[in-house]
Amino acid sequence: MTTLPLAPDPKLYNDDLAPVPHDRRPWNWLNLATIWMGMVHNIVVYEAAAGLMALGFSAVECLEVVAVAYAVLFIAMCLNAVSGTRYGLPFCVLIRSAFGPVGAQLPVLLRGFCAIFWFSVQAYAASQAVDAIMMTVWPAWQTLSITWLGMTMHGWCALALIWALHGWIMNHGIQSIGRFELVAGPLVIIMGAGAALWGLSVGHGIGPLFALPSHLHGWAFAGTFAGGVTGIMGMWASFAVNVPDLSRFVRSQRDQIIGQFIGLPVTALIFTPMAIVTTSATVIVFGHAIWNPVDLLLALNNTTVTLLGGATIVIATLSVNVVANIMPACYDLINLMPRRLDFHRSAYLVLILGLAFMPWLWFTQATSVFALLNIISGLLGPVTGVMLADYFVRRRQLLSLPDLYRRDGLYEGLYGWGVAAILAFIIGGFLAVIGAFVPTLALLNKLSWFVGCGVSFTLYLVFSQSGSIDKRRLLPNVPRVRHEQGNM
Known part of the structure; x- marks a missing residue:
């Protein structure tokens, strides 16, 4: 492990937050690509094509929206991953250079809340799949019909199984996640x-959905296209923030760029036509489109297909949940209490907090849930x-490692708060979400x-260069520390 030149503050440091040295970074481009494959292939992304077509796009235009969205995501992810790969640091530590050691808790808490909530919602969705599949292959399963806290006992059993699977994977640590994704993706x-x-076999070709024309033209097309791109990006906005949590384990910048290119835009452009073709077949077989893969398995009513398909849905959910939600939430919790939490303890805490959200009750208000999550995601831009x-x-891509782990250092700002970052975040966040409340x-x-993203990028540079409040101006005797790359 990298030795820090100065004694770190125990409130800001432990082994899980320390820089990962090069000789302890096991992931290459293939590991990262398969991790992204596992995250892109999930029920939400599968159903996103339905949402786009419901807006009036043709199948080809859906692919164009997906291509633009994932191209922008790829650029944002690669850029934000650079610091993680260079220094081996997680998001919750890197963010201190802009927001300060105290102010950093604001975006960390926001990202952590979003991660745990998404974990809870997606894990419950997977438990519903398990519940439906078990009722198909074992009819006696549904006899466990006693209701407790708003959910049947067979629902509780399915939920317990999904939570246990998440815990089993997390119990094996970071390295096991890479190995799991290598198979799952x-x-x-x-x-x-x-x-x-x-x-393709049932439809004797690409199917009826590809034959549907576009219903959008002119400014209506442009506005809806922009909204479609933003909607897809909203699903990944939280991960664009904490992608260093993954890239810190990647061997080189080349590996992280190639891995993300294959895993993000390439995989998305392969997966979306698969979803459209499969759904086209349901129009022919059942007379209407079935976009939810769980509903499709139940409609097919084939035990073998149900088992294989159900297992795939569960694996896909585990893939996205472990890497996109549990892992970043763990680092966020560790950052709050580094003296008491390590990776394993925080993983169990995420499981408990996720259960405390009681997602089965929120599902009765799905519109409110996703409206809330979309606002949070908008604030992460x-x-x-x-x-x-x-x-x-x-x-200029140079950070002082010691100062990221201490107070009164280079990144102290005003009593631990990076004023320029906080102001840019508040103004940019306000403009990002105001449209959801003001029709005009x-x-x-x-x-x-x-x-x-654009407003905060610009305002942060303006505020940080315009003599905004800095504790160094109040404490002129605190020496400036030279930027260091560290012994990586």
Whole structure:
């Protein structure tokens, strides 16, 4: 492990937050690509094609929206991953250079809340799949019909199984996540390809959905296109912030770029047509489109297909939940209490907190849940903008490792608060979400991620260069510490 030149503050440091040295970074481009494959292949992304077509796009235009969204995501992810790969640091530590050691808790808490909530919702969705599948292959399962806290006993059993699977994977540590994704990512795409081949066979071609024309033209098309791109990016806005949590374990910048290119835009452009072709087949077989893969398995009523498909859905959910939600939430919790929490303890705490959200009750108000999560995701665009501006422009890709783990150092700001970052975040976040509440500003809502990221990027540089309040101006005797790359 990298030795820090100065004694770190125990409130800001433990072994899980320390820089990962190069000789302890096991992931190459293939590991990262399969991790992203596992995350891109999930029920939410599968159903996103339905949402786009419901807006009036043709199948080809859906692919264009997906291509633009994932191209922008790829650029944002790669840029924000650079610092993680260079220094081996997680998001919750890197963010201190802009927001300060105390102010950093604001975006960390926001990201942590979003991660645990998404984990809870997606894990419950997977438990519903398990519940439905068990009722198909074992009819006696549904006799466990006693209701407790708003859920049947067979629902509780399915939920317990899903929670236990998440705990089992997390109990084996970071390295096991890489090995799990190495299998899970390709397995999900193989099963998706099998479903697409079934669709091509049943439909004798690409199917009726590809034959549907576009219903959008002119400005209506442009506005809806922008909203579609923003909507897809909203699903990944939280991960654009904490991608260093993954890239810190990657051997080189080349590996992280190649891995993310294959895992993000390439995989998305392969997976989306699979979803459309498979759904086209349901129009022919059942007379209407079935976009939910669980509903499709139940409609097919084939035990073998149900078992294989159900297992794939569960694996896909585990893939996205472990890497995109539990792992970043663990680092966020460790950052709050580094003296009491390590990775394993925080993983169990995430499982408990996720259960405390009682997602089965929230599912009765699905519109409210996703409206809340979309607002939170919109607020994370400004965090991305601040991080990129701070690292690439203000710091010129040079960070002082010792100062990231101490108070009264280079990143102290005003009593631990990075005022420029906080102001840029508040203003950018306000503009990103105001369109959701003020109809006349609806255009801002359609471009919320871009507005929040762009405004915060610009304002942070303006505020940080305009003599904004800095504790160093109040404490002139505190020496400036030279930027260091560290012994990586």
